[in-house]
Amino acid sequence: MTEIIKPTELETASVAQRVVAHLIDLGVMMGIWMLPALVGATGNFAIFLYLVALVALLTYRLLGDAVFGGAALGKRLLGLRVVDAETRHPCSYMQCAIRTGITLIPLAPVVEFILLAIDGQQRWGDQIARTYVLRLHAKAEPYHAPSHPIDFAGLKETVSHLHPHGHAEEEGKR
Numbered sequence: 001m002t003e004i005i006k007p008t009e010l011e012t013a014s015v016a017q018r019v020v021a022h023l024i025d026l027g028v029m030m031g032i033w034m035l036p037a038l039v040g041a042t043g044n045f046a047i048f049l050y051l052v053a054l055v056a057l058l059t060y061r062l063l064g065d066a067v068f069g070g071a072a073l074g075k076r077l078l079g080l081r082v083v084d085a086e087t088r089h090p091c092s093y094m095q096c097a098i099r100t101g102i103t104l105i106p107l108a109p110v111v112e113f114i115l116l117a118i119d120g121q122q123r124w125g126d127q128i129a130r131t132y133v134l135r136l137h138a139k140a141e142p143y144h145a146p147s148h149p150i151d152f153a154g155l156k157e158t159v160s161h162l163h164p165h166g167h168a169e170e171e172g173k174r
Helices: 015-039 043-067 073-078 093-104 108-119 124-129 155-160 168-173
Strands: 080-084 131-135
Touching (some): 015 043, 015 073, 015 080, 015 108, 043 080, 073 080, 093 108, 093 124, 124 131
């Protein structure tokens, strides 16, 4: 087993990005659920279509990130991906099922959000599945002003040898 190198905050998806990606995925799941009604199905055919829609939306929810190479639609639109903590390759089907299956436990989503808000990098499901949600492209390092101002020591001495016209030798002849 290799050592897990914790990603920097420049690599990790923000809580806000993760929430927006989740809301997009919820929209996709609601769309899947509404398809039978949009088709206008009735009777036994409607029941069948709702069962198919339920299986499709649960599959999307539980395995969507793994099926789409570490990023279901919400994460893909925001430039995020779910990766294995050790290899940084897209998450496996098992990791995806574990990390999202946790949210099916009553009150677990609340605990997950609190842990993510505190940790900033991993929610409970990510910790158990050994995954991280990372940006596709890390943020650039912020510019930091130097801790000390520029040191001009010696500059006055260097400049004092020069004549206003730049000829130090002529000044000695006057």
